[in-house]
Amino acid sequence: MRRSGLFRAALLATLGTAAAAAPAAAQDGARIEALERQLREMQAELSRLRREVAARPAEPRPGRPAETATARAAPRGRAPAATAQARSPADGGPPTATAAQAPSPAAAAGPSAARTAQARAPTGGSGGQPAASGVQSGSGQVAQDTDSAARSATTAGADAAGPGRVSFPSGRPTFTSGDGRFSAAVGAQIQYDIGGYIRDRRSTPDQRGTPHLNTFGENLRRGRLPFVFRYDDVQLNVTPDFGGSPDGDPSLYEASLNWTPLRALMVTAGYFKPWLTLGDATSSNDFLFLERPSVVEIARSIAAGDGRAAFGARWAEERWFLSGYLTGGNYGSQSSSEATPQQTGAAFRLAGRPVAAADWDLHLGLSGSLAFDIGRTAGGQNITLQDRPELRIDQNRLISTGAIPADGAHEWGPEFALRWRNFLLQGEYIRIGVDQSRSGTAPRPDLRFEGGYAEASWVLTGEARSYSTSGGAFEGIRPRQPFSLRDGGLGAFELVGRYSVVDLNDRVTRGRAAAATGGVFGGRQEVLGLGLNWYPSNNLRFMLDWNNVSVDRLNAAGTTQIGQRFDEVALRAQAAF
Template structure:
């Protein structure tokens, strides 16, 4: 029994020891598991910190991207706001970004311009000076030729300063005064003239609405004192014409009821290929008119109308073709209430303004009830080459019932035209201005500069013009206004976008005779002239 008890005790002790060892082993395993869990927890905490840092970095990057995008949008808005009206007659600016506070000052083509930051409202200072110097070799045919001499010298042809701009994108305006014409007017104290005979005055004072865009084009409704885009030569800015003066046939036509300084109201519609416009016109600025015969000159206002259709039906990268037709009507001639007469005079100087004397003139045509001018125009460009020409037919009606006897006086008919060509030696082209249906001037690709720049643009040009103001010479009521032919050669240097020098040589012949034309004595003249213009404009 004792051996059995000993054996049982031994077995029991062995079991106890085994249980104790198992518990110890179990405790050891628990510690390892705890340590492993702690390690995993630490790794999770590290991952969490890393995720938090990454999230913070992403948030900062997103905020930076938003700030950069906002800055870029503001820059684009400022860039759009820099666009201003192209010129006083053809400004159709593109609408800018949504309104923001502040203004922007820019200098497009060196023209000081102030715009609101949304580009909807702009005011620009505009100006031009054309200063001419030259001389004549004038040779009258007879001792009875009038005049016997032309005066050489200088003339501030144009000296303009003013404002141009827009309101609320669609309302365009201009207010420009011309101080030029130091020897450009006619002698005496004529209405609107300065001492010495130079004519100056309000050149532009108009308002134009451009908010309508019917039939896929653009439209302007305008009124005030303006330069009417009547005829191709007149629709071309005086800053861009190839010669110092426009051809006489066009000048004679525009002086009847169109031209510069003219009061007018009308509209024009255009797209890239077609231009259509019509205006009613009144007197020019400076003309004194009154219904009272006691007023100075005692002359009532005149009224007329002009219409033009023109276009650029063929065009490509380096070529274009322009065609058009024009009409003008003098509906109510100016009436002198003191003398009870209605007269019209057709005349022009010999395509130079150093001397204000006219060489061809109809004189005051009496009993005028109206007048009409019809013309055609054409032009083409091919690279640096430009061709241009116009022809005019004038008709003067003499049926007015003014109480001044004029027996057997049918309508008078005159005509004239010009053809010209230019070639830019440095390769630039005359681009097309759809807003006026005319051609722009030359913009040098490499403006002149002694500091590493170019030599500007150089252009040569030639023109022939003719006008015949004679009609019914065999009749006692005929008009012997004379016939004038002028040949002109020109060399133009476009220094940069603002400065140009022009050198013109003119050779002219004038054929005139007295009425009645029994002897047919030619009391005309011949002349040669050389003149230079210094021009700057902005």
């Protein structure tokens, strides 16, 4: 009974310390529910530990009186807690219950109880830790949980005489060495899309000579297997991707080396996704719609995007986020026909959260990127800006500038997001510039394109999207009542809407050829979308999207309409851990 009372006291003291240290922004309903769920899990764990301790016989040491397991655990629990406190900032993790005070009763109760309390501590979300990876989707979340598992094992200290342990944080298989200094984890991200395009009658004037879109099809949009290896404050991320646009051509999403000398600072080198724009910073697991707005995809293709060679750092705090990277080409862009030098550029992002409360979050930011030198190929030094109509089942790109001879290109734009309880509104405006290469007497003026979007989310079941301080963007939804036939839970339901526009026309006049002005008929695309998302559990999501797409585009002579109007309907099944 005394041991049982000691464990209860340790539990209450640990939870009390964590609640006192939590930032004000984390005091919302979702965080309280998470703490209650963790309380139940900790109670079950402590019950198991009590049974183990009660069944363990006393082991006398040579030359010393016999000690009980409880007597040995008390002095040994304090030193590991101090070790965890000293290592927490370097590991990039949240402060533990021992970070602001003397050893807690949980540590005094034994290393197992301290390890359990630390492993159950909430991470991420509003006021959460910086992620342990330079990416948001796939390996970023795996890295975060690997870091948590490593810190938990470190707390064990002298009690970690064994070879290590295997845990499953958020469903991710994670191995942690006995001393907690090394950890390895593997995750998965599967996104499978089916759907098609419903066109107007082919006889309508705005469909002459345009591609016939796929009426029904499928695509493995993402099939990533992130592997994360960590030793002290150095981390290696390797993520192959067996999906794509289209699928069937496996590639590399990330291969990066990350160093975290301070909790808020992460230095990264390799192939990865540099932070850029709000739409880009949002994890692909947490999109409101199946795809990013087209203007975001076009902007990130200039000097950032997935699998980009880059070197730089990001600093992530509770209220602000800053990142900057020097960038090169994309993975796989090298070839024997490519002349030197390759593309060089840079990307930066600054974001802040001036309001962070239980019911409110306000996000403001600014980002930009610059290609100092456009990559050269056998066809010359060109840049092409284009995108599909915000769905990747058909691979036709209806808006495209074609190859533009260019010395450089850049983009920049402000970003905004506002959350009120279970309602979220966010958007961006992006301006794109291309510096055309001069050639003879042909007109080659500098070109300017623009676009933007606004999207909203309303969670019908009342859950709120949490804010990720590690990425400066909003995360997905964790259902209060996961779907269960036995318990009657339905999961979470989210209604979303979006309007996006991008204009790739510049320096042109209807009825006059683009060559005469040096401009581009790239087309103007508008998309109005509605969607319904269902979250049966934290790791599973189903998305149903409808988009109405209007593309206004003339041929290079400026005389014939080659755009079209159509609807898109698509369903995505997503599993991620």
